[in-house]
Amino acid sequence: MPKPDKKVDIVRAALELIAENGFHGAPMALIAEQAGVGAGTIYRYFANKDVMIATLFRELEDRLNAAILDGYETGTPIRERFLHVGATVLHYFIDNPTDFRFLEQFINSPYGAAHRRDKLLGTQEGCDVFKELFEDGIAQQVMKDFPLVILFDLAFGPLLALGRDHILGFVSLDDTLIERAIEACWDGVGR
Amino acid sequence: MPKPDKKVDIVRAALELIAENGFHGAPMALIAEQAGVGAGTIYRYFANKDVMIATLFRELEDRLNAAILDGYETGTPIRERFLHVGATVLHYFIDNPTDFRFLEQFINSPYGAAHRRDKLLGTQEGCDVFKELFEDGIAQQVMKDFPLVILFDLAFGPLLALGRDHILGFVSLDDTLIERAIEACWDGVGR
Amino acid sequence: MPKPDKKVDIVRAALELIAENGFHGAPMALIAEQAGVGAGTIYRYFANKDVMIATLFRELEDRLNAAILDGYETGTPIRERFLHVGATVLHYFIDNPTDFRFLEQFINSPYGAAHRRDKLLGTQEGCDVFKELFEDGIAQQVMKDFPLVILFDLAFGPLLALGRDHILGFVSLDDTLIERAIEACWDGVGR
Amino acid sequence: MPKPDKKVDIVRAALELIAENGFHGAPMALIAEQAGVGAGTIYRYFANKDVMIATLFRELEDRLNAAILDGYETGTPIRERFLHVGATVLHYFIDNPTDFRFLEQFINSPYGAAHRRDKLLGTQEGCDVFKELFEDGIAQQVMKDFPLVILFDLAFGPLLALGRDHILGFVSLDDTLIERAIEACWDGVGR
DNA sequence: GATGAATGAGCGTTCATTCAT
């Protein structure tokens, strides 16, 4: 049985435990156990728990961005692109509830704000898609002329809420409902 | 002869510390210190930390509901009512950033889901306003025909995101921007 | 409704709670509540919890001694006196389970040893009965020639055990069984 | 690589402190200090204080049972067996005063009653010796025909009392005195 | 005298982190 890199095991274990139980329901010792490594081993790969969590987040963010970019075409109309991106994100949330739960925890934590702050200063791939999309939308006058952050909130706020409520079982989102919901989001940001 | 001031001090200290640092960044000893009371004194007013948090939440919820109901008139058109409620909520968030941060923490926690679940089953004042509003909106065919939960997410998701981003300083919402943002939300839920 | 002396209420409440829940299952606040007095009031009658407990014990000891002395006649034969005393004690235990449970707790505690030590130095009434009885028994050569303490243990050890097991429901002692058990005790100490 | 010494140190420290000061006179922090380990270390070996205490008890019980069984022969007459067992137990108490004090504390506690109850229902080695002995004694009509519990109390009650009084220095039991005392116990249970 | 709100030291327990092996 070859060891497929302990780091992967640690990351998976941490992700699952934090998604399931929150940050303080996931002690390092438990993560280590679930990953099948010694407790000290985690500290070879991550300086401390905070760093591990931040790394985890960045990894998930990358995966989400990859999903968004997959099938995204710059040439198509703004509305179509928005619908594609929105549906992709919501599907990602629904298909990867563990990832979603973790992201939720992260966003809603001291880390979350710091990260968001960093994001607004630097430039990151996935964000650029939205940035570009919204800037194009405004320029072409098919979207409301809001600061980007507001457009982001109008579009993304419902997605997080919908993802959460689906996962908690408060609604059952099927393909039709997802499509219609994203269209409603478009109505929010579009003219 | 209990000094009701103490309870007020405790509540304020707890609210501020939890809003600032989250639930586990607000140990009881620190809350006590900030409130200027002994550690044991908190337990004269609240059975334990969980109860204290739940009580705090209920208090804030009541204040928010009171704000929503203030100036709310059943007779006016749906859209107008929606705009009133939305603007009121967002203003409340912006004017009471500590309350907002606490509410955010609460919603994103085991309590939050349980509370939301209760809300969907039972009937509570503030919620009824929305429920009634959305049901009326659907019946009068001025709102999209979605399950209530989805309408709720479409309308409320952006409000939370906007409140957060304003408080974190990512946007500066003035009255005009608020009004326009709520109108955008209406575009999301309305036909 | 005249107040029949708060001290009595405190003593009764303390006795019941300690008998039921042990020393650390009987916080002063609870004792005060059950006694219908303020928490501080207890400290008007007893310097502290330890003193209160010691006082309680002495009171129960007096009651038990009174029971022993009642009907005790110096003139009758040693064996008869022994049987009388033994049966009286065991009946007292069984008829006053609360008192018994408290006594048990007390004897088995740091206080217990100290008290026993004091007893062997000084002279106390109830003890004198036994002392006298055992000294007479030895002198008349109807009892085994042991140090008094040993005779005491041979006679009293079973009584405590029997009282406990009856109260815990492990045996059900009726009058016949009690009489036979005390006779067995006599067989232990007598010649 | 766990150091089994640590567990031994903890057990010894706990045993001594509890024997000396009772359960609530032996805080975990003090036990850890006396054992020369960190406070958290205890919890690597015992799930919590209750479990630690129960484990300690079981260990002592086993030692006592082993002592009883050592040299015990089923073939010899009842009386001889009784004298052997009684003397063994009393010697064990006297030679291991710390163990004795701990056992005393344990027996007189919520655990104690529960344990005793279990013992009367289930079957345990050491207990079986007494059970067998008493049942044989009754069957052969050399012991009084009492319920087993009563025989147990008549035989064991004095042993505990004698052990305690020797350890507290109220009597000094030598071999002769022990032998005579056990014979007196036999007089209590035998015909 | 009587009160009970207030106290804070102390409890049992957890867990991120370290370091000898």
Place this chain on the structure above:
DNA sequence: CATGAATGAACGCTCATTCAT
């Protein structure tokens, strides 16, 4: 490199005792 036993500061909470009223 990897381990996991060991740590001890920090947590939520209790309760004997005090003291202003």
